[in-house]
Structures are given as structure tokens and as C-alpha cells.
Amino acid sequence: MTTDLAPAPVAVSRPRLLAAATGIVAALAFFAAAELGALVLGGAGSPLVAVGSAVIDLAPPGAKDLMVTLFGTGDKVALFVLMVVIVAVVSAGAGILERARPPFGALVFAVGGVLSLLAVTTRSGSGTLDGAPSVLGVAAAVIVLRLLTARLRRWESAAAVPSAAPRPASAERRAFLVWGVTAAAVAVVVGGASRLGTAAAQATAAARRAVRLPAPATTAPAVPxxxxxxxxxxxxxxxxxxxxxxxxxxxxxxxxxxxxxxxxxxxxxxxxxxxxxxxxxxxxxxxxxxxxxxxxxxxxxxxxxxxxxxxxxxxxxxxxxxxxxxxxxxxxxxxxxxxxxxxxxxxxxxxxxxxxxxxxxxxxxxxxxxxxxxxxxxxxxxxxxxxxxxxxxxxxxxxxxxxxxxxxGWSERGPVKLESRIDTPRAGATVDAGSTVAIAGVAWQPHTGVKGVQVRVGDGAWEEATLADSVSADTWRQWVYRWTPTKGSHRIQVRAVSADGEVQTSVERPPAPNGASGWHTVEVRAA
CATH class of the missing domain: 3.90.420.10 (Oxidoreductase, molybdopterin-binding domain)
Structure with a gap:
């Protein structure tokens, strides 16, 4: 006689504690994503720094004095530890709330993100993109929180009604633990490394702000x-x-x-x-x-x-x-x-x-x-x-x-080639027929210099453009050619002439191995 032995269900022990853990892991994900974003921005927009600075700025004088009295020069470390404890408690509560009444736990992180966004964007000298790390952090936290909460619910359901579950409770438990531990480990590694990199970038920015360059012994000629x-x-x-x-x-x-x-x-x-x-x-x-x-x-x-x-x-x-x-x-x-x-x-x-x-x-x-x-x-x-x-x-x-x-695969020596560029009108632009249109741009061959620029419309003759002045041969020169277009499509080309008489080549070559060449060409329409 054969007896089928079903696997014993694995009960969920202390589900509220596990839910609290999902909230803390989500907070770590917020930290990791936000610090990674701040690192990409060169150290700007770190919520950790911004919130800490905001707390210091908003704290009443008595609180600041108390922190200094209790911790002396370690007051900033004490503040950081206190912030970590508060964030951990709030995040744990958010995890419990998300399990019991979704999506209110996710809303807690959204509110926290708004507060960190305000702290970042109201700091002196904040830039347009400085709020991006906070937004990125909220997105990561909500995704991790909802994912882990869903895994926890599957485990609870499988343990409560084994016969109705698509997978045994033991498998759901393993899935929850693997996802949770992996998310926490990745967040700690990424967040820690990013924070170190961000701190270094901020230190460099502070060092740069402290630099006072001496007056030059030899000044450059004024730009004419x-x-x-x-x-x-x-x-x-x-x-x-x-x-x-x-x-x-x-x-x-x-x-x-x-x-x-x-x-x-x-x-x-x-x-x-x-x-x-x-x-x-x-x-x-x-x-x-x-x-x-x-x-x-x-x-x-x-x-x-x-x-x-x-x-x-x-x-x-x-x-x-x-x-x-x-x-x-x-x-x-x-x-x-x-x-x-x-x-x-x-x-x-x-x-x-x-x-x-x-x-x-x-x-x-x-x-x-x-x-x-x-x-x-x-x-x-x-x-x-x-x-x-x-x-x-x-x-x-x-x-x-x-x-x-x-x-x-690039050449061992790389002298800059004689080049020119049309800045206006742009390729695909529409200009007014019968009006005077400025075809203009820049031309360069640093160290040699440019003495002429020529423009051709369609298959017409090359016409001399008017050259602007320059400080020296080491800089590019602006140029302009005044053109009165007729209706229709027109091809515009430009070429430069160097100070030593070389005419820019029409031979088209890619950048590799020693720089691109050819005439810059744009197509425009006159209407």
C-alpha cells in the first residue's frame, strides 16, 4: 500500500515583524537609488545631506545646545544616528501599514520623498536636477516595498490554505527571504559605495570653492x-x-x-x-x-x-x-x-x-x-x-x-584638421524667400589659424564670407555670409582656408583614426 505524504505547511511566524522588515529594506532601496542618483549628478541632490542640513537649520537653539553639551564635537554623528533610528521606525511602520492597508505604506514613502525633495530644492545653490535623486529614491522604495509585501502575502496565503496555493508555503518562504535579503544586500552595497563617491565629490567641490587662483603674471590679450x-x-x-x-x-x-x-x-x-x-x-x-x-x-x-x-x-x-x-x-x-x-x-x-x-x-x-x-x-x-x-x-x-x-586603433599623433561648421541656418530649417539670410558659423585650425571662409549654395560659385576678428591663431573664428534665397530647396556648403593657404578638403572621412574631414553641408527650404 502506498501513502502520499504532503509537505507540512510552513507557518508564517510573526508576520508584522516581517512586514516591518520589508519597510526597512524599502528604506535602504530609497537610500541606494537616491545616493546613486546624487553620484551621477556629481554629488548634488543627496537627500541624506539635505535632510540632515535642514534638521540642523530648523532645530531651535536649545536643541542645538543640548546636542553639543551631550555629544561635543560628535554632535553631527549623534544627529545622523538619531535620523537613522527615526527613519527605521517610520519605515518599519510603513511596511506594517502596507501589509494591512495597501497602498498607505507606499504613501508614507511618497510623503517622505516630498519632504526630502523640499529639503534638497530649498538648499542654497540647488540646481534644476537636484531633486531627481529624491524622486528616484521614492520610486525604488515603493517598488521594493510592494514587491516584498506581495511575496509576504503569498507566503501567508500558502501557509493558511495549502490546498489552494499554487506553490507550497516553504517555496514562498524561500522566495520572500531570497528577494528580501538580495534587495537589502544590493541596497547596502550600492548605497554605501555611492555615498562614499558622493562625499568625495562634495569634498572636491568644497575644495574647489576654497581655491583662490593668483592673478596671472602674463594676461591674455582682450577679446576684440x-x-x-x-x-x-x-x-x-x-x-x-x-x-x-x-x-x-x-x-x-x-x-x-x-x-x-x-x-x-x-x-x-x-x-x-x-x-x-x-x-x-x-x-x-x-x-x-x-x-x-x-x-x-x-x-x-x-x-x-x-x-x-x-x-x-x-x-x-x-x-x-x-x-x-x-x-x-x-x-x-x-x-x-x-x-x-x-x-x-x-x-x-x-x-x-x-x-x-x-x-x-x-x-x-x-x-x-x-x-x-x-x-x-x-x-x-x-x-x-x-x-x-x-x-x-x-x-x-x-x-x-x-x-x-x-x-x-587611433593614430599616435593627432594634429587638429582644418574645419568649418554652419551654425545657422540649421539643417532642415525654413527661411524667408527674398529676405536677407545670415549663413554663419565658425572655422578653426588652432595654432595655424584661419584666413578665409567660403560658402557655396547649390552648384554655384564659392563666395567669400566675412570673417570676425580673433585673439590669436589658437582660437576659432566666426564668419557670416549674407544670402538672398529664392523659393525652393537649397544645399549650403562651407569650407575654410588656413593661414598658410591650405583649402579645407572635400574628402569625407570618419573620425577614426585621426579626425573627420569633409565639407559641412546643410539643406534648407525657402518659402
Whole structure:
């Protein structure tokens, strides 16, 4: 005789306690998602910091005095612990409420998110996107809370009525525990790592705010009034820091304390040179306008910008080190491991304003643009010259070392090509037939300079555009051509002429391996 033995039901022990645990795990998910969002924003919008600061600001003087009396210099730690306890209690209550009366538990987290959003957005200096981490945190918390609560209910149902459950209670219990433990572990790891990264970013921002750059020993010539054309839609002559393109290999912007920063010049040199931040600022710094561009820039692309840079000539630092006669390359290294191979003769050229830069457009370098120190070398693409967060200059040879991008298929040397771009009218635009239309844009070949720009409409003749002034050959030049269109579709092309007479090539090439080429072309319609 055969007897079927059904698995014994697994009762849910202390369901309210488990529900409370789901609320705490949801709170951890809020923390993890919000801190990850704050990290992506460069340390801005952290609810943890904003709420703590709001509590300090709103606390009555008596409470502040009591905290200092009880905990002394540990008052901030005590406040943090108190906040954790309060959040844990409220989150546990939200978990119990969600199990008993959904969706009220989720609403508790929504209210908490609104409070953290207010704390973040009302802080002095908050930006437009600073509230995003709070929103992201609420979404993560609600999703985790509802998911775990649903798993807990399945376990309770399977334990209460085993015959009606699609799976045994033991399986539902395992599923609940696996989901809960996994969510908690991921939240702790992601949240903790993000908080460390956010704290480092905030420390860097604070260090940058404390920097007072010295006045330059050599100031840049003033930008002439004629360098900027009064044409709507044209690119500004000097690019604001907030609009300057950013292309690098850093997944997260490195946080570098000026007190710890050092530059080491070594390799094939007579004397190794080491420079601290204070050493660098004590040197006679120079200002220079320069246009930088990325080798990945497509024809007509916007991975290019012009700024006023403050720094010290790299050639003078190399003079201290005394490069060997056999050397022909300087391998610069960033704190994040990126490397770039720059021709030694370019860095030694007295006519090239290659700088170890500390300032950009009148302020310390923004973190995403290399704070505290980066390289700026007019005339070379950034992948072989513009190392951000630079810490090393190794004098060597192209035969013995390679920069980051060279073994990945890019050329070992990257001189900027002669290029031009139409900023207005945009491709696909409709203009008024019979009116005067400004065709305008920028043209560049840093270090060589541009002496002419020509525009062609359809298959007509190339016409000379009017060039704006410039500070030097190291910057781009604005240009404009006045055109009276007839009705219909029109193709507009532009090409530049360099200061040494070279005419921009029509041969179309992609960015790899050493920069794109071809004439920028737009199609517009006149009606």
C-alpha cells in the first residue's frame, strides 16, 4: 500500500515583524537609488545631506545646545544616528501599514520623498536636477516595498490554505527571504559605495570653492569687439564652462584634493621634477585663449569649444627636467589611469602655448574638466594632449610607449584638421524667400589659424564670407555670409582656408583614426 505524504505547511511566524522588515529594506532601496542618483549628478541632490542640513537649520537653539553639551564635537554623528533610528521606525511602520492597508505604506514613502525633495530644492545653490535623486529614491522604495509585501502575502496565503496555493508555503518562504535579503544586500552595497563617491565629490567641490587662483603674471590679450558677430544662432566666441564639451574615459569624475595633488616629471630626463599644488600656484602663471576639440567630432559636430585658460607653460617644466636627446614623446597620466602621448617637440615649442592649466574662464577648473590640474595644448586633438586630472609626465619615445587610444586603433599623433561648421541656418530649417539670410558659423585650425571662409549654395560659385576678428591663431573664428534665397530647396556648403593657404578638403572621412574631414553641408527650404 502506498501513502502520499504532503509537505507540512510552513507557518508564517510573526508576520508584522516581517512586514516591518520589508519597510526597512524599502528604506535602504530609497537610500541606494537616491545616493546613486546624487553620484551621477556629481554629488548634488543627496537627500541624506539635505535632510540632515535642514534638521540642523530648523532645530531651535536649545536643541542645538543640548546636542553639543551631550555629544561635543560628535554632535553631527549623534544627529545622523538619531535620523537613522527615526527613519527605521517610520519605515518599519510603513511596511506594517502596507501589509494591512495597501497602498498607505507606499504613501508614507511618497510623503517622505516630498519632504526630502523640499529639503534638497530649498538648499542654497540647488540646481534644476537636484531633486531627481529624491524622486528616484521614492520610486525604488515603493517598488521594493510592494514587491516584498506581495511575496509576504503569498507566503501567508500558502501557509493558511495549502490546498489552494499554487506553490507550497516553504517555496514562498524561500522566495520572500531570497528577494528580501538580495534587495537589502544590493541596497547596502550600492548605497554605501555611492555615498562614499558622493562625499568625495562634495569634498572636491568644497575644495574647489576654497581655491583662490593668483592673478596671472602674463594676461591674455582682450577679446576684440569684432570677434563676436551679431548673428542669432551663432556659437559664442568663448564657450561658457557649463556648455563646454566633455569627453573622457572617467566613469565617475575623479575627486582630487589639492593638498594631495602632485605632478611628477620623470623618465628620460636628467633630473626628476616634483611639483605640489602650492608650488604650481607660486609660479608665474599665464593666460591664453585656446580652442580644444575632440578627435571624435563629426563634420559639423559640437565636440569643440574655446576658453580662457590659466596655467604654467609645460615647456618650462620640461626645461627643469632636461629631456634626453633620444626622447620624442611625453606620456601624460591622469589620476584615473588615462594616458596620452604628446610629441615632445610640440610641448617644447616656444610658439605653442601648451599649459599645465589650473583655471578656465576666470575660475578654477570645473571637476569634470580636470580640477585641479589638466593639460591644454593648442593644435592637437585632446586624445593625445588634453589629459585631465594629470599627475605624471613621463618623457619617453613613441617607439617605447603608447597613449590610451593608440592601441585601440587611433593614430599616435593627432594634429587638429582644418574645419568649418554652419551654425545657422540649421539643417532642415525654413527661411524667408527674398529676405536677407545670415549663413554663419565658425572655422578653426588652432595654432595655424584661419584666413578665409567660403560658402557655396547649390552648384554655384564659392563666395567669400566675412570673417570676425580673433585673439590669436589658437582660437576659432566666426564668419557670416549674407544670402538672398529664392523659393525652393537649397544645399549650403562651407569650407575654410588656413593661414598658410591650405583649402579645407572635400574628402569625407570618419573620425577614426585621426579626425573627420569633409565639407559641412546643410539643406534648407525657402518659402
Amino acid at each position: 569687439a569684432g570677434a563676436s558677430l551679431d548673428v542669432e544662432g551663432i556659437t559664442p566666441y568663448v564657450t561658457p564652462n557649463s556648455d563646454f564639451y566633455r569627453i573622457d574615459t572617467a566613469l565617475r569624475v575623479p575627486s582630487v584634493d589639492t593638498a594631495d595633488w602632485k605632478l611628477r616629471i620623470h623618465g628620460a630626463v636628467d633630473h626628476e621634477v616634483e611639483l605640489t599644488w602650492d608650488d604650481l600656484l607660486a609660479l608665474p602663471l599665464e593666460e591664453h585663449h585656446a580652442t580644444l576639440s575632440c578627435v571624435s567630432n563629426e563634420v559639423g559636430g559640437d565636440l569643440i569649444g574655446t576658453a580662457l585658460w590659466l596655467g604654467y607653460p609645460i615647456r618650462k617644466l620640461l626645461e627643469r627636467a632636461g629631456p634626453h636627446a633620444s626622447a620624442d614623446m611625453v606620456l601624460s597620466r591622469s589620476i584615473d589611469g588615462f594616458t596620452a602621448g604628446t610629441p615632445l617637440d610640440v610641448l617644447q615649442d616656444a610658439g605653442t602655448a601648451a599649459l599645465l592649466a589650473v583655471g578656465m574662464n576666470g575660475e578654477p577648473l570645473p571637476p569634470e574638466h580636470g580640477f585641479p590640474v589638466r593639460m591644454v595644448v593648442p593644435g592637437l586633438f585632446g586624445y593625445v594632449s588634453a589629459t585631465k586630472w594629470v599627475t605624471e609626465l613621463e618623457v619617453t619615445r613613441f617607439a617605447d610607449a603608447q597613449g590610451y587610444w593608440t592601441p585601440r
